[in-house]
């Protein structure tokens with residue numbers, strides 16, 4: 001299973017990367033705006049900076065919603081670095097663009113996926129990754145994890161090569177359940193990754209070990 005961090009914050013990306021368990025980064029226009037990154041040149045420079053930190057898999061999202069616009073933007077993004085994965089929304093022209101990018105050897109991440117039908121289309125178009133947003137489904141009282149289960153089943157049935165990138169992951173149980181079900185990748189904020197470290201028995205056990213060592217060595 002791969003871990004991606006879902007942020008455009010450079011220090012959070014560095015912190016996750018320093019932990020040694022990071023496989024990639026996902027961003028979106030809202031996350032870029034949150035960091036105050038605006039204007040084409042600044043946005044491209046920010047992606048470049050992210051690519052300098054991580055080994056691979058930096059999802060950079062297109063803003064256009066028409067085929068020609070997405071192709072132009074996606075090619076510009078892909079030129080930044082080989083690590084870039086062009087993030088394309090699950091809309092009609094998006095599916096066409098994914099197919100065209102795939103034919104040109106440009107990796108894609110099909111984003112804003114909320115149903116298994118959409119996931120089938122993304123895989124048929126040749127997306128490298130497909131991003132089902134499980135937290136946002138939970139927000140409207142649909143179990144996001146059910147979608148991950150359906151997708152794993154369908155992709156297994158047909159040996160689709162598209163990787164399931166569970167997104168909108170809000171807490172550690174989401175992440176652990178995705179691992180149990182068999183999602184290929186999970187993208188989540190830094191606090192979800194670091195929360196995996198925590199267990200009260202680890203803390204109390206370590207405290208006792210150190211206290212006992214001190215007793216015998218003072």
Ligand code: E4P
Nearest residue numbers: 006026027028136167168169
């Ligand atoms: C995925 O690529 C998206 O950036 C992200 O996971 C959305 O998460 P949110 O629903 O918490 O905004």
